Amino acid sequence: MIRTPAIDGARMQADLDALAEFREPDTEGWTRRVFSPAYTRSREWVASSMGDAGLAVKRDGAGNVVGALPGSSSGLLVTGSHTDTVAGGGRFDGPLGVLAAIEVARCIRDSGYALQHELRVVDFLGEEPNEFGVSCVGSRSIAGTLTPTHLASRDASGRTLAEAIASAGGDPDRISDAAWTPGSMSAFVELHIEQGPVLEDSGIPLAIVSGIAGIDRVQAIFSGEAAHAGTTPMDSRHDALCAAAEAVLAVERLASGGVGTTGRLEVFPGAANVVPGKAEMWAEFRSIDRAWLDERHEGFARAAAEAGARRGVVTKVSAMSRTEPVTTSAEVRAAMKIAIEGLGLQFLVLASGAGHDTVQMARLGPVGMIFVPSAGGRSHCADEWTGPEYVEAGASALLATILALDAR
Incomplete structure (x- = not known):
């Protein structure tokens, strides 16, 4: 039955x-x-x-x-x-x-x-x-x-x-x-x-x-110049972390219409009394729209480069992975x-x-x-x-x- x-x-x-x-x-x-x-x-x-x-x-x-x-x-x-x-x-x-x-x-x-x-x-x-x-x-x-x-x-x-x-x-x-x-x-x-x-x-x-x-993940490396935190004037610094901080905020700004997250940030040498000479960040954007993802990747790369240029910091942005929307x-x-x-x-x-x-x-x-x-x-x-x-x-x-x- x-x-x-x-x-x-x-x-x-x-x-x-x-x-x-x-x-x-x-x-x-x-x-x-x-x-x-x-x-x-x-x-x-x-x-x-x-x-x-x-x-x-x-x-x-x-x-x-x-x-x-x-x-x-x-x-x-x-x-x-x-x-x-x-x-x-x-x-x-x-x-x-x-x-x-x-x-x-x-x-x-x-x-x-x-x-x-x-x-x-x-x-x-x-x-x-x-x-x-x-x-x-x-x-x-x-x-x-x-x-x-x-x-x-x-x-x-x-x-x-x-x-x-x-x-x-x-x-x-x-x-x-x-x-x-x-x-x-x-x-x-x-x-x-x-x-x-x-x-x-x-x-x-x-x-x-x-x-x-879809998920696009990127890495950005900011290479500045490590220096003494007490003796280096503010207008003479090439602070890698400050450039990275601007890029982190760019991820948030660019995320409208989807989502964007910076989930990892590493700073070198990582001492309170040293101006950061290098910073690395990992971020991702997510959306069901591939065109939106492509625009965000381009926008982030541009924002990171501009942040580095303002501070005399060399910037390198790399695509880490790319998963297509379904x-x-x-x-x-x-x-x-x-x-x-x-x-x-x-x-x-x-x-x-x-x-x-x-x-x-x-x-x-x-x-x-x-x-x-x-x-x-x-x-x-x-x-x-x-x-x-x-x-x-x-x-x-x-x-x-x-x-x-x-x-x-």
């Missing part, structure tokens, strides 16, 4: 609580960084949970944990997220999407519903930034964008990313086999916490994500709208300012994301929280969306 699949909210909460117990000792929050022993143990639990939900489970060459429910026709429906955290991170950023995906598969299996498309559930390896300087490791491998240069990158101990992947259950010799064929995926849907305050402030339980911001699929958004309205729930349409595995998966086919509220807009911290009612609403929206996409 076929029953209408329905999310078990209490079961999902139990799964979230169980996964949260896998954390690194003597660290703040719910820390579970990629390649840590806690992360390795947690993914054994995830693989076991996938198997218990009726999924056929494998670990690919890049260390992704992939579960599958069979379908009767071609084309993959894919859902999932990641289970690693930042240092001092929370319980919901990533794990919600993985555990909701497992719950969706479990509900479909238990109901007797016959899928037309194969359903794949993925716990992507290492979405968060790591010591190797490569985020979204697992989804890059599936999208075919994990390069030999990435794999050769080293952490502070000298270990390569390839070696770390092997320690996490992957096989560097088979990493190329982890890539999926472009066009083989009918749709990818990721459930995620908003990581911002908009949903909570509006009292709306869900958001359909319209796009994911627009989610109109077809997937339409399926989400039908699914959410069918549940009798309200939703907003929001753009994501944070990066996600969805960005990489967009290279393979249509993608979409669903957001649920973050209490206080807080994320990447121990206080990260999404209430049980929103967890259940998000998982229900994910299930209804998967079924709507499967019925196309």
Whole structure:
């Protein structure tokens, strides 16, 4: 007998609580960084949970944990997220999407519903930034964008990313086999916490994500002249930090229409009694508009150069990384709208300012994301929280969306 699949909210909460117990000792929050022993143990639990939900489970060459429910026709429906955290991170950023995906598969299996498309559930390896300087490791491998240069990158101990992947259950010799064929995926849907305050402030339980911001990161090096702080007149100084300070304020000024942040600043020699001879800053701009990002990069380079010229300081601006904005699929958004309205729930349409595995998966086919509220807009911290009612609403929206996409 076929029953209408329905999310078990209490079961999902139990799964979230169980996964949260896998954390690194003597660290703040719910820390579970990629390649840590806690992360390795947690993914054994995830693989076991996938198997218990009726999924056929494998670990690919890049260390992704992939579960599958069979379908009767071609084309993959894919859902999932990641289970690693930042240092001092929370319980919901990533794990919600993985555990909701497992719950969706479990509900479909238990109901007797016959899928037309194969359903794949993925716990992507290492979405968060790591010591190797490569985020979204697992989804890059599936999208075919994990390069030999990435794999050769080293952490502070000298270990390569390839070696770390092997320690996490992957096989560097088979990493190329982890890539999926472009066009083989009918749709990818990721459930995620908003990581911002908009949903909570509006009292709306869900958001359909319209796009994911591109991220341009830059470094600026200001080379002035170190000098005695007490004996060098103010009009004779070539103060690298003062030039950098102007550039920091330029980031803030240029950010109108998107966001801009200077998150790191280093000063040399770093003594209170020495005029700074060198300063280095790292900044980023985020927007769903590529033209806006290009204009901000040019504007920042110009502002930094002008600040240096005014103070007799040599300025060098370098592009560190560039991630393209992604627009989610109109077809997937339409399926989400039908699914959410069918549940009798309200939703907003929001753009994501944070990066996600969805960005990489967009290279393979249509993608979409669903957001649920973050209490206080807080994320990447121990206080990260999404209430049980929103967890259940998000998982229900994910299930209804998967079924709507499967019925196309």
